[in-house]
Amino acid sequence: MPLLPQQQLVLELLRMSGEIAVLESAEGTILWRTMQECRHNHWITWKEVSPGVLSVSLTAAGRRALETAGSKA
Numbered sequence: 001m002p003l004l005p006q007q008q009l010v011l012e013l014l015r016m017s018g019e020i021a022v023l024e025s026a027e028g029t030i031l032w033r034t035m036q037e038c039r040h041n042h043w044i045t046w047k048e049v050s051p052g053v054l055s056v057s058l059t060a061a062g063r064r065a066l067e068t069a070g071s072k073a
Contacts, residue, residue, distance in 0.1 A: 014058040
């Protein structure tokens with residue numbers, strides 16, 4: 001499955017950062033929908049670190065998706 005530009009952007013951010021924190025209040029935003037798509041594809045994981053705050057990180061499958069996308073560019 002090819003990466004959409006917004007998915008690739010989120011995955012690249014996570015690759016460079018290691019992990020990011022996202023507020024659950026961001027639900028309904030493009031970022032939130034993109035994260036849900038990425039999670040559905042097992043490219044990212046998230047866990048609640050405090051009420052309303054999620055820690056988001058890249059999975060091995062997410063790294064492979066980025067490598068595949070990079071080789072097609």
